[in-house]
Amino acid sequence: MADNTFMVEIVTPEEILFRDEVSFLVAPGTEGELGIMRNHAPLVGALKIGVLRYKDPNGNQKKLAVSGGFMEVVDNVARVLAETAEHGEHVDVLRAKAARERAEKRLQARDETVNALRAEMALKRAIARLKAAGVE
């Protein structure tokens, strides 16, 4: 069992959120999802706002919402650097839904005072959090 796992570290500016052996990892790369297994070649990949999935050695699938960052894979250690990251089961669904509605309203308003880019990012983050929580 243990011979097909590798180390995953999810690092945010505030803490190391996750650090454990996993057997399979899928990260939201900017050009499409990046699937990583043991003995992957060295890789540096940019990540977009989205959901990161992994399978622990017992075969359970877990999800995390990550926003903005990159992943570096070398010597069977995958290090994900993200500005924010959150375990799916810790997502406050009500808050995430509220955030999504707020961002949608802002985008629809097409007001000059609203920073459309920022609203779009907020919307993407909210959607990623909801997806990680398994709500959508």
Add this chain to the structure above:
Amino acid sequence: MAGAGAREYKRRIRSVKSTQQITKAMKMVAAAKLRRAQEHAQASRPYTETLQGTLARLAAVSFDVRHPLLEKREDVRKVGYIVVTADRGLCGGYNTNIIRECNIAIREDERKADYGIIAVGRKGRDFFRKTGKLDAEFVNLGDNVSYADAREIAQYVMNAYENQELDEVYLVYAKFINALRQIPTAVKVLPLETPEAEEAETSINERVIDYIYEPSAEEILLTLLPKYVGSQIYHAMLEGKASEHGARMTAMGNATDNAKELIDNLTMVMNKVRQAAITDEILDIVGGAEALKK
């Protein structure tokens, strides 16, 4: 009648004692907060170090990268200073030292460019508001520095830089050495200088890893640059917090010691006055008795 002067001293001693109790409590609170701030700083290290290491490696393999944040401007019209101070006082010379460092940096800038202050922390804001050079303020951020705040500040200066409102940005904060020593420093944040040279060299010395870059080294580098600004500001805020609590702990420790010395002196004077009063009274009695004998 006896000890009327002594009573006055007693009152003063009591007052100094209660002040001492407050400074002692503040010292202990600062010590606890300092420990927390240091743990925070420790926890942020893996992120900062990995980001720097990867940036250095990317910069080493990327050629001809263009990014507005990397471009040096010939004509510097306005310089921005992000000044990280505390929200509160009672921490010795902490705030004044940072403000002084900032003023030195402004004075020593030979280009005599205009400048604007981005104040992080109330004490810095209060000072620079009076000079009329305050461009933005981020205050009351609390004892727990959050990355979201740092990112907001980074966003502000990057916008100002890209809109040509600022042509250079410095970060002024107190570097934490230990509880007794905090060194105010000013470092350049924008235009960005990618952390190359030494770190890239060591990785070459170790061994060359042939990375796959997805999408490409250049593009990853460009997306990481703004994050580097955020991480630098976050780091400065964390160090500033540790320095603030360290400075307050030392200042309050000194205040407590001074109060003790004051109490000792006052007690001695009080005892002298009391004894003098007793002696006076005895002399009176003895004098009266002598007079009766005659």
